[in-house]
Amino acid sequence: MMRRLWAIADIHLSFKSNREEFAKLQPRGIDDGLILAGDVGETIETLNEAFEVSKRHFKHVFWVPGNHELYSSKSAKEDEMHLRGESKYMACIMAAKRHGVLTPEDEYMTWVYEDEGVQTAAMICPIFTLYDYSFRPEHVTREGALDWAMEEGIKATDETLLHADPYPTRDEWCARLVTEAETKLAKAAATGFPLVIINHWPLREDTIFIPRVPRFSLWCGTVLTKEWHQKYHAKVVVTGHLHVRRTDWIDGVRFEEVSLGYPRQWQEAKDEGHTVNTLLREILPGEPTPQEGNEPTTTWRGRGRGWSLSHGLEPMTPGSPTNRTNVRAL
DSSP states (O other): OOOOEEEEBOOOTTSHHHHHHHTTOOOOSTTOEEEEOSOSOSSHHHHHHHHHHHHHHOSEEEEOOOTTTTBOOTTSOHHHHTOOTHHHHHHHHHHHHHTTOBOTTSOOEEEEEEETTEEEEEEEEEOOOOOOSOOSOTTSOSTTHHHHHHTTTEEETHHHHBOOTTSSSHHHHHHHHHHHHHHHHHHHHTTSOOEEEEOSSOSOGGGOOOTTSGGGGGGSOOGGGTTHHHHTTEEEEEEOSSSOOEEEEETTEEEEEOBOOSGGGGHHHHHTTOOTTTTOEEEESOSOOOOTTOOOOEEEEEETTEEEEEESSOOOOOOOOSSSSEEEOO
């Protein structure tokens, strides 16, 4: 049986219907792997639940943190409520280790698989970069970035719940994380194997399409990662965060946004009979690389008789604002 690597992100198990759906996860091949690309939930208890279900059905599980895992949550148990910033992240890492889930703190795995009848390999590289508010127009300064977003009534929940401790700012934490990731990715690229880079936040601003809340881009990544797909010889880049399932081809590299999203956002697909199992995205072997010049940008949506392709710009968006100050928690 062919070995496959699957991915999903933003399963948000704090929502009862999403939690019940993820509990229906089914096994694939006996040696298959599953990527959880962040935003599993806000508490260690939720992470433990997701890791337990995932490891029950997949031999290999990879996880990277999203912003929701980093939240200092009032719904958490008492011994977790005080965790902020890096200490919350490390508590998540310890939970993953207890379940045998690989994280950005582990050595990268060499993934041997068959592609079109030929045995090949790739390095599976979970990373954690956060963001530094640099996905913004040139005329907007860092100092003015939050005011620029608020002109459209946009403010991320991160500003209240995601702390940078012990770093003075999220920007500085991001800079440290980017430096650490670069060191590990350079070492992995030196092996000669192509990389599967996994991050919750998009590596490139041009893969972000959230037309109803475009200024939410501030909380979506950093310009420091723009060329990593080429610099580190990526085969696939796997991300989440946007709640817009999408495939982009850039410089021959496949960029996969693999979010499930909040219940209302994937309700249409659910109404058509889709489940968490049909919405897992195949990363490896994955689809063949298209000919240069024919690379499509594809948004994946439930439509008609199935989960089909719609070429062009039709995203599964986070929803329209309900008031002037639209606090977002993607």
